[in-house]
Amino acid sequence: MLAEIITIGDEILIGQIVDTNSAWMAKQLNLIGVSVKQITSVSDEEQHILSSLAEAEKRADIILITGGLGPTKDDITKKTLAKYFGMGFRRDEGALEMVASIFKKFNRPLLDINIQQADVPDGCEVIVNRNGTAPCMWFEQNNKIFVSMPGVPYEMMYLMDDEILPRIKSRFQLPSIVHKTILTANIGESFLAAEIEEIEDNLPSHIKLAYLPKLGQVRLRLSAKGDDENALKTEVKIYAQQIISKVNKFVVIDEDIPLEKAILNMMKERGLTLSTAESCTGGYIAHLITQHPGCSSVYWGGAVAYAYELKESILGVKEGTLAKFGAVSEETIVEMAEGALKHFKTDYAIAVSGIAGPDGGTVDKPVGTVWIAIASKAKTLAKVFNFSNKRIQNIERSAASALVMLLNLLREDLHKE
Amino acid sequence: MLAEIITIGDEILIGQIVDTNSAWMAKQLNLIGVSVKQITSVSDEEQHILSSLAEAEKRADIILITGGLGPTKDDITKKTLAKYFGMGFRRDEGALEMVASIFKKFNRPLLDINIQQADVPDGCEVIVNRNGTAPCMWFEQNNKIFVSMPGVPYEMMYLMDDEILPRIKSRFQLPSIVHKTILTANIGESFLAAEIEEIEDNLPSHIKLAYLPKLGQVRLRLSAKGDDENALKTEVKIYAQQIISKVNKFVVIDEDIPLEKAILNMMKERGLTLSTAESCTGGYIAHLITQHPGCSSVYWGGAVAYAYELKESILGVKEGTLAKFGAVSEETIVEMAEGALKHFKTDYAIAVSGIAGPDGGTVDKPVGTVWIAIASKAKTLAKVFNFSNKRIQNIERSAASALVMLLNLLREDLHKE
Numbered sequence: 001m002l003a004e005i006i007t008i009g010d011e012i013l014i015g016q017i018v019d020t021n022s023a024w025m026a027k028q029l030n031l032i033g034v035s036v037k038q039i040t041s042v043s044d045e046e047q048h049i050l051s052s053l054a055e056a057e058k059r060a061d062i063i064l065i066t067g068g069l070g071p072t073k074d075d076i077t078k079k080t081l082a083k084y085f086g087m088g089f090r091r092d093e094g095a096l097e098m099v100a101s102i103f104k105k106f107n108r109p110l111l112d113i114n115i116q117q118a119d120v121p122d123g124c125e126v127i128v129n130r131n132g133t134a135p136c137m138w139f140e141q142n143n144k145i146f147v148s149m150p151g152v153p154y155e156m157m158y159l160m161d162d163e164i165l166p167r168i169k170s171r172f173q174l175p176s177i178v179h180k181t182i183l184t185a186n187i188g189e190s191f192l193a194a195e196i197e198e199i200e201d202n203l204p205s206h207i208k209l210a211y212l213p214k215l216g217q218v219r220l221r222l223s224a225k226g227d228d229e230n231a232l233k234t235e236v237k238i239y240a241q242q243i244i245s246k247v248n249k250f251v252v253i254d255e256d257i258p259l260e261k262a263i264l265n266m267m268k269e270r271g272l273t274l275s276t277a278e279s280c281t282g283g284y285i286a287h288l289i290t291q292h293p294g295c296s297s298v299y300w301g302g303a304v305a306y307a308y309e310l311k312e313s314i315l316g317v318k319e320g321t322l323a324k325f326g327a328v329s330e331e332t333i334v335e336m337a338e339g340a341l342k343h344f345k346t347d348y349a350i351a352v353s354g355i356a357g358p359d360g361g362t363v364d365k366p367v368g369t370v371w372i373a374i375a376s377k378a379k380t381l382a383k384v385f386n387f388s389n390k391r392i393q394n395i396e397r398s399a400a401s402a403l404v405m406l407l408n409l410l411r412e413d414l415h416k417e
Numbered sequence: 418m419l420a421e422i423i424t425i426g427d428e429i430l431i432g433q434i435v436d437t438n439s440a441w442m443a444k445q446l447n448l449i450g451v452s453v454k455q456i457t458s459v460s461d462e463e464q465h466i467l468s469s470l471a472e473a474e475k476r477a478d479i480i481l482i483t484g485g486l487g488p489t490k491d492d493i494t495k496k497t498l499a500k501y502f503g504m505g506f507r508r509d510e511g512a513l514e515m516v517a518s519i520f521k522k523f524n525r526p527l528l529d530i531n532i533q534q535a536d537v538p539d540g541c542e543v544i545v546n547r548n549g550t551a552p553c554m555w556f557e558q559n560n561k562i563f564v565s566m567p568g569v570p571y572e573m574m575y576l577m578d579d580e581i582l583p584r585i586k587s588r589f590q591l592p593s594i595v596h597k598t599i600l601t602a603n604i605g606e607s608f609l610a611a612e613i614e615e616i617e618d619n620l621p622s623h624i625k626l627a628y629l630p631k632l633g634q635v636r637l638r639l640s641a642k643g644d645d646e647n648a649l650k651t652e653v654k655i656y657a658q659q660i661i662s663k664v665n666k667f668v669v670i671d672e673d674i675p676l677e678k679a680i681l682n683m684m685k686e687r688g689l690t691l692s693t694a695e696s697c698t699g700g701y702i703a704h705l706i707t708q709h710p711g712c713s714s715v716y717w718g719g720a721v722a723y724a725y726e727l728k729e730s731i732l733g734v735k736e737g738t739l740a741k742f743g744a745v746s747e748e749t750i751v752e753m754a755e756g757a758l759k760h761f762k763t764d765y766a767i768a769v770s771g772i773a774g775p776d777g778g779t780v781d782k783p784v785g786t787v788w789i790a791i792a793s794k795a796k797t798l799a800k801v802f803n804f805s806n807k808r809i810q811n812i813e814r815s816a817a818s819a820l821v822m823l824l825n826l827l828r829e830d831l832h833k834e
Contacts, residue, residue, distance in 0.1 A: 008639075010625075011629050011638075012439075012443070013439045013452075013455075014444065014453070014596070014638075015439075015442055015443035015444025015446075015453075016444070016628070017631075018435060018437050018440040019435070019439070019440065021433040023433075023434065024437065024797075025432070026430055027431065027564075028431070029432075030432060033779075035430075036430045037430070037460070038430075038457060038458065039430065039458040040455060040456070040457050043455075048454070048455070048584075055472075064458070067443050069491070070606060070608065070628060070630070071607045071610060072606065072610045072628045073626075074626065074627050074628065075616065095777070111607055111608070113611065114607050131805075151524070152630070157807065177429070188525070189489060190489070191486055191622060193489045193490075193530060194530065196732075208427075208491065209491065210428065210461075210491045211487060211489045212428050212433060213487070213493065213569070214434075219427075219433070221433070221517060223429075256433075265545040276721070278703075281710070282704055282705075282707025282712075283695075283701065283702070284700070285700070286703070287699055287703075287704045288698025290698075290699025290723065290773075291808070293810070294776065295723075300726065301721045301722045301724055301727040302727075302728055303718065303731070304693070304700065305718045306712075306716055306717055307718055310718040313760065314760075316720075340447040343730065344726075344727060357710070359710060359711070388571060391708070391710055392708060393571050
């Protein structure tokens with residue numbers, strides 16, 4: 001079963017927003033055994049939308065469309081879909097009721113353009129959108145399904161979870177797809193490939209192996225497709241186990257979860273706690289950690305100590321240390337990490353201080369210089385990195401490196417247990 | 418001048434990664450007057466890549482391709498491009514030198530699969546990639562340009578900035594595109610549209626208006642296309658001014674910058690300082706702020722106070738308040754904001770505490786209940802919100818709402834000056 005995703009709207013094509021919807025939708029579709037053949041972003045132009053619909057219809061069985069359903073004049077998805085299917089318009093009472101109730105809830109007058117949001121192509125089935133004023137529309141033609149959804153992420157997500165995915169599941173006999181992901185760190189993609197070459201060469205044709213490198217970590221993903229889910233699972237498990245045995249010391253976890261989540265799981269299992277002391281990463285590490293439900297049993301919190309004053313008052317860094325060595329130094333980072341450990345009373349602490357850029361670099365400490373320390377009750381490890389001159393990347397790479405350092409120290413400590 | 422972007426690789430199609438590259442590339446292309454007609458993500462399958470190249474060649478003048486250039490077997494972009502253009506292979510000495518120097522730098526042995534990264538289709542021009550082992554390849558056919566780049570974001574970004582964009586600019590006579598963005602808050606999309614309907618109806622055909630709603634803010638974007646950049650700027654400015662006059666009280670700023678950056682600018686201009694006290698947003702507000710260069714003159718830092726203990730020790734929230742009213746309450750949030758103001762010695766402080774979910778909800782305080790307070794020396798404002806049951810959205814919407822509250826208080830205070 002193949003699906004395609006079409007996003008409509010100039011904002012993606014001019015780079016004003018990143019298309020996070022499609023990745024989310026693709027992930028959900030894959031989980032129920034629907035492969036996504038192509039993701040296409042097109043502009044708010046009738047001809048372009050019409051031709052991309054026709055092309056997608058040739059390739060796929062299910063076409064999911066987001067965007068272009070707002071009440072304003074630049075949104076033409078509904079009109080264009082009516083043209084594509086040769087339909088007229090009708091006013092949908094259920095959709096109108098929903099629009100009216102939303103405006104009533106916020107005590108706002110119902111405008112004509114809002115009422116028009118309940119006008120839909122007359123041959124579609126309306127799926128009520130409980131979180132917004134644009135209705136979701138389900139079309140069928142030549143045994144293919146087209147669904148048009150709003151581009152607002154949470155409206156789309158509710159519709160997919162509550163309505164679209166269950167309908168697709170009950171409608172089709174779906175093949176099974178089994179993925180197995182192994183997260184590795186401390187080894188580059190090509191070294192990993194050389195290590196497991198023989199295993200890769202012997203994979204059967206219905207099992208694929210992909211390498212997904214990101215910020216010093218490489219994810220290995222085995223994907224198997226077939227009819228018998230349990231057989232696929234067994235098979236994939238055997239190959240995953242071969243890989244894990246071969247590159248064991250680089251394996252972080254054999255689950256498709258981010259590094260920080262693997263660390264949280266490891267620490268939670270052992271009742272360990274964590275705090276952070278961030279300067280140049282500015283809360284990004286805390287944010288990575290706190291995205292995950294249940295993090296609070298491990299992560300107690302931390303400081304975003306941008307100003308010298310806060311490094312001193314919250315973390316207890318000595319004024320003299322900052323004056324003599326500067327904020328980006330081994331001496332300061334060690335005091336930050338140990339200060340977090342002491343003041344926040346956790347078992348482990350991460351500290352990061354660096355020059356994220358684009359300004360603030362010197363000859364001795366150019367932009368991209370980042371000190372990272374990990375403290376535990378037994379010891380503190382500090383290391384300096386030289387990243388790039390791009391701010392956002394420096395923040396992301398600092399966070400990833402800090403997490404890898406924490407992982408390595410945790411493993412060392414657990415090994416001693 | 419039209420461009421298309423093709424990303425190759427299963428990781429986007431199975432939703433394992435979000436395609437941030439394409440948005441970044443589209444933005445850079447638009448700035449130099451190249452419109453992006455379509456963005457397409459296709460799988461690592463030869464036939465699919467070939468047909469998407471052929472389709473893109475029909476529609477666009479410049480085709481930018483990312484991904485599928487790794488050393489491992491699942492990456493087939495290079496082979497497929499050679500087939501598309503009917504080329505053989507040659508070993509590129511410049512590319513080989515770069516690969517060898519990278520391995521030398523990291524003191525690692527050069528493997529066969531790494532040497533093979535220097536093999537390229539023989540009719541392409543190699544553009545050396547200074548940040549990775551996969552070379553960038555420039556092809557020309559039928560007066561169209563194809564560029565293949567690695568999918569690793571920072572490798573692609575350097576190549577675009579340093580090589581590809583300058584070459585495109587010097588090669589083509591590009592039309593001018595002028596964008597003007599107006600950021601609004603505290604008003605919904607349809608009300609905004611109703612307010613400025615007359616202005617929108619009178620726009621000339623070469624100027625388009627788009628509405629980009631996100632988390633309680635709406636961006637209005639005027640886009641003009643033509644030959645005379647100065648004339649376009651003047652024209653767009655006039656229409657932008659008409660819109661701003663009409664909906665003045667909802668306008669945050671008339672620049673294409675995020676809300677937190679607008680706030681930073683406003684505060685910097687007046688020498689004001691800011692701190693944060695985050696519980697459920699877990700450092701996300703700090704991260705939003707510290708993404709921006711130069712934020713340190715306004716933003717001093719803050720606390721991520723997840724545990725009760727840290728709310729007390731860093732922010733001075735009283736144990737009795739937490740015991741009596743809980744962490745998610747008006748009493749606690751006021752103490753958090755006022756504690757940040759006092760302990761971090763800033764002019765303004767943001768505090769957020771809520772139940773991000775999916776667990777932790779109660780009948781009285783369901784998941785999505787979030788208290789936000791903004792404190793200044795003169796006053797503290799606190800407000801409760803009821804968001805959704807999705808964790809990441811609750812974090813993002815809490816942050817956006819906190820920033821809008823801060824903006825409103827800042828405006829009120831500045832108005833009094």
